[in-house]
Amino acid sequence: MPRRVLIGYFTRELMSRIALCVLILVSLMEILALLEQTTTILERHLGVRGILLYATLRLPLLLGTALPLSTQVGALLLLTAMTTSSEIAILRAAGLATPRLLALMLPATLVTGLFSAVLADQVTPRAELALAEWWNATTPDNQTPDGHAFWFRSGDTLVSVGSIGHAGRQAQRIDLYQRDAAGMLVSATHADSADYTDGQWHLRRARVVRLSPTHADTVPPVDMPWQTTLSPRGLVRLSIDTPPLSLGTMLGSLYGRIPASQPPSAYRTAFLERLLLPLFFVVMLSLALPVVYIPPRTGTRSMIPVYCLAAGLLFVLFQGVLRALGNAGTLPALLAIAPGIGIFALGVGTVLIRMEDR
Template identity: 35%
Template sequence: MKIQLYILRMVGTRVLGAALILFSILQILDLLEVTTDILGRGLGTAGVLYYAALRSPRLIEQVAPIATLAGGLFAFSQLARESAIIAMRATGISAYRIVAMAAPIAFLVMALDFSCAQVIAPRTDPVLAAWWQATTPVADRKVPGPRSFRSSDDLVIADGASADGRQLNAVKVYRRDTSSRLIERVEAPTATYVHGGGWTLNRPVIARFSGERVDVVPAGKLAWPSPLHPQDIQALFADSPVPTAATARRALLSGGGDRPASYYETRLLAAFAGPFAALVMLLISAPVALANFRSGQGAMLLTGGLAAGLLFLVINGLLSALGEGGSLSPLLAVWGGPVIFASLALYALVALEG
């Protein structure tokens, strides 16, 4: 028990230290780009801190895997230099058990990564976007163009949306028959979300097409049974939308989507596979624990581990992009990188242990 606590403390402190350093670097680089604008709007130091707080979940999501790699390399190399690994193996503790003792740190990072990506950031991103838009000088505000997307079998075009995603502006809904022929078009100045599900089109004008005949019928209100949620609207009208597992799933189940199904399938799988990058990084760093630093093997394994971790991030991102574009199976695109690199890391660990 004391040995496991020692390893947990050794790996945990290094991972935490690496995470704080990387997070600080990314935070500083991010603030360098926006601090002048924030101060120019008269928001002061409070505005800078507010921006930094709302951006933190996305930055934590970015640094989690590489912090695990860096912390693991530092911790395992120190254990090897101090001959602690040799002492542990002399008592009958294998390298596999040593890695298993450090695994809870990776699981903790995975939980934090998932929470930031799927729970916290989807709530802070719209708040940050609304705050940034509200504080932008009127002369510098950019009017977003209309967005087109799918909702069940309907095709929808909207010029804008409210910050909370509960209202659409200048809505056009196109409905088709089973042969994909246009049979109805509904135009409304606004559409509001009804608590409990569904939408209401305000002052709609309904045009029904039957051959060459067009019947135009105005109305005061019209129920629109769309499966769109306010979170879907926020994602659709965001400058850089990052679908969560929930929004990707709803898009696949006839919710709001403006991209091919392969994109949402990949994003749905990536929401659960992404946090496993921390565990892969820990496995990649583990072979350093068995290195002989007196012969120069330690430096080679340190360099190789760092290079392998960075290569994993690049290949994983490339495979995900291919999956989102439909060029690769979403399952292979999301899980291919973690499985391959985890297998290579385990092979290296087995070879060194043997």
């Protein structure tokens, strides 16, 4: 049988099962999200249109979350069905070894991984930012808008914002701490509020304290411009606890061109993880391969698919723990991302060799 025919068959079958798994997982997560937020949406008088808009804007994030696990589950469904129906035995009799079987399934897996990377880099950040802007803009005037305070750095200035409203065009309780090149505090500005009009931020009732080695000068409350390149959309992005970011935004935050709310280690870890995301999908695929060794008489009673799924979940958990250590700066970015991929790839390779020798 020509190789391209086998690649086409495995690609079609694997992609269809991945799509089915994604549909089921995303539907479940959408339902759970809507159960949590539907009451709030209706209280804001946004109606069915608001519910549909919320579900649509959440879809890219949920899709990216579901794709890795769906890839493994789809591969498990396909390979288990082929094994129990003796298709794998026929292919083995024709000379198809397990590494070649993996190679036949790689195109579909890599396409899925690349799609997930593009989705996470270009679509999800825009959708999540649009959702945060819409959610903030529709907050009733009698409620505290986005009431949690947050910090970020813009050049040599540390900024604290108490809350934002009107899709980031208004902010309350602004504190600016200006530092010099050596990191020493030179001035502190405390403003009751700030608003964005005519393309410029204006601080209201700002009180400035200028510091020197010997004394501090205080300026009475006054309205003044806020010299910053920060846009309302950028302020909304900074208010999100863990915003999905594109590679360009990560690089801009690392090199100080864009205000940043996370430590540099978090951006370096997320940047490397995004680049290596297709390899993550390859490992998830390889963790499904042991099901081809299900004994013919065992059939669907075999526990191997369960073990494979457990290994996939363990891989996701292990990567999450290492990523958290990388975000905190405890581990370098490379050690926070690459070891998990390498360890589980070598581990499943060892398992396959041992099962092949039986």
